[in-house]
Amino acid sequence: MPELPEVEVLVRHLAPRLRGRTIRNAQVHLGKVVRPNAAAELEQVLRGRTFGEVRRRAKYLLFELEPAGRKGEPVTVVGHLGMTGRMYLQPGPAPLPKHAAVSLDLGDARFVFEDVRRFGRFHLDKTVLDGLGPEPLTDEFTPEGLAGALARSRQPVKVKLLGQSVVAGVGNIYASEALFRSGISPLLPAGRLGQGPCTRLREAIREVLAEAIECGSTLPLDFAGGAGGLFYYGLASGGDSVFYQERLRVYDREGLPCVNCATPVRRCVQAARSTFYCPRCQPARSAR
DNA sequence: CACCATGTTCCTTG
DNA sequence: CCAAGGAACATGGT
Numbered sequence: 001m002p003e004l005p006e007v008e009v010l011v012r013h014l015a016p017r018l019r020g021r022t023i024r025n026a027q028v029h030l031g032k033v034v035r036p037n038a039a040a041e042l043e044q045v046l047r048g049r050t051f052g053e054v055r056r057r058a059k060y061l062l063f064e065l066e067p068a069g070r071k072g073e074p075v076t077v078v079g080h081l082g083m084t085g086r087m088y089l090q091p092g093p094a095p096l097p098k099h100a101a102v103s104l105d106l107g108d109a110r111f112v113f114e115d116v117r118r119f120g121r122f123h124l125d126k127t128v129l130d131g132l133g134p135e136p137l138t139d140e141f142t143p144e145g146l147a148g149a150l151a152r153s154r155q156p157v158k159v160k161l162l163g164q165s166v167v168a169g170v171g172n173i174y175a176s177e178a179l180f181r182s183g184i185s186p187l188l189p190a191g192r193l194g195q196g197p198c199t200r201l202r203e204a205i206r207e208v209l210a211e212a213i214e215c216g217s218t219l220p221l222d223f224a225g226g227a228g229g230l231f232y233y234g235l236a237s238g239g240d241s242v243f244y245q246e247r248l249r250v251y252d253r254e255g256l257p258c259v260n261c262a263t264p265v266r267r268c269v270q271a272a273r274s275t276f277y278c279p280r281c282q283p284a285r286s287a288r
Numbered sequence: 289c290a291c292c293a294t295g296t297t298c299c300t301t302g
Numbered sequence: 303c304c305a306a307g308g309a310a311c312a313t314g315g316t
Contacts, residue, residue: 117312
């Protein structure tokens, strides 16, 4: 369920529910997700700790945990949902889901991280945050900075955006959406974007992400339920799909008319990921 | 069986 | 050292 907006909405949901609660017991069910740290070690470090702030950086969730006793330092658990991860609180007696990766006993409730595809993470290694670019919704993300980061790259601009070093948190869906809104071809070499297009692209990235967060925040969420597909095409149900269709203008619309000019939307593959774009609204020669 | 899927990391090559 | 390309990871849906 990732991409920055989904993670942001999840963090806002979890932060007030976790703050101040103590971990009575921690269990790692899928050792792979804790990576550099042994499962037993993580379980031991977490036991007895109390949740402090829960924050987001790019698509990562950061859980600050106060030490159990008076001695010891706070630690930060770095979580990532990968492609299919979910995190939520469930009533204590509820059964663990089939693909539970980590569960934390909080007394009258349980924090669960489940992940069918096991691409997600839950560990103490903060080095994964090292190469990340600026947060797109802060003032650190400037038009000039974006232009500078794209300059001298011959990689297609869409591939460059997915790299996380130019700007953090833009995933496959919103990369296509932002390029569409700014009228820039995803195939264009990044270094060929002038300051004008970079400024438009920055605005579009911020708009697309902010709208998605807004959308998610205004809907009742049920992270403990079965179908938490709030943000995803084909998974949205009932009233959700109305929001969804209005928000995504090109993603997964291959062959359907462009919402601006009715030209059929095209799909191509870049860096082994699907890209969607309108060949007319996003001309390959949009250098200026 | 084939192909597709919201993401990151590691390895190779230039 | 860096940029870029591709495979790998693992499972489920259509």
